[in-house]
Amino acid sequence: MRARLTGMIGGVALSLVLASTALATNCVNASKHEQGDGAQVVIDAATGDIVWATPGVLHRVELGLIDPDTGEGFHGIVGFDFDGDGVADASSWFGVGPEGDEIPENAQWNGPACRGITNIETYFTECLGS
Numbered sequence: 001m002r003a004r005l006t007g008m009i010g011g012v013a014l015s016l017v018l019a020s021t022a023l024a025t026n027c028v029n030a031s032k033h034e035q036g037d038g039a040q041v042v043i044d045a046a047t048g049d050i051v052w053a054t055p056g057v058l059h060r061v062e063l064g065l066i067d068p069d070t071g072e073g074f075h076g077i078v079g080f081d082f083d084g085d086g087v088a089d090a091s092s093w094f095g096v097g098p099e100g101d102e103i104p105e106n107a108q109w110n111g112p113a114c115r116g117i118t119n120i121e122t123y124f125t126e127c128l129g130s
Helices: 002-019 055-062 105-109 120-127
Strands: 027-029 041-044 050-053 076-081 090-094 117-119
Touching: 027 090, 027 120, 050 055, 090 120, 105 117, 117 120
Parallel strands: 041 076
Antiparallel strands: 027 117, 041 050, 076 090
């Protein structure tokens, strides 16, 4: 049952991440050396499967505090594994901006592109490999 719930969280979280601009998942902390640090869930970006989740997240699903169908109740850091090695290559916030919406755009675009909070597209195009 735990694997099933984990899979549901992953599918829902990934679909919400990709489909909604009302979430903070369009930015990343480029200063983090290990992008998975602090993540509560790591999702395989290619499949949408959960690679890893904290016991606390799984427990909150079991208690009904996180709705696996909508993602409601989950607020925290989501890691994304883009190369299939099981390690987060990027991480972002889910439902943690003002009133649960995205981190304000001025916070994403102001300041250095490859340090601190930056837009995730900028992170991939300008920061990785530099």
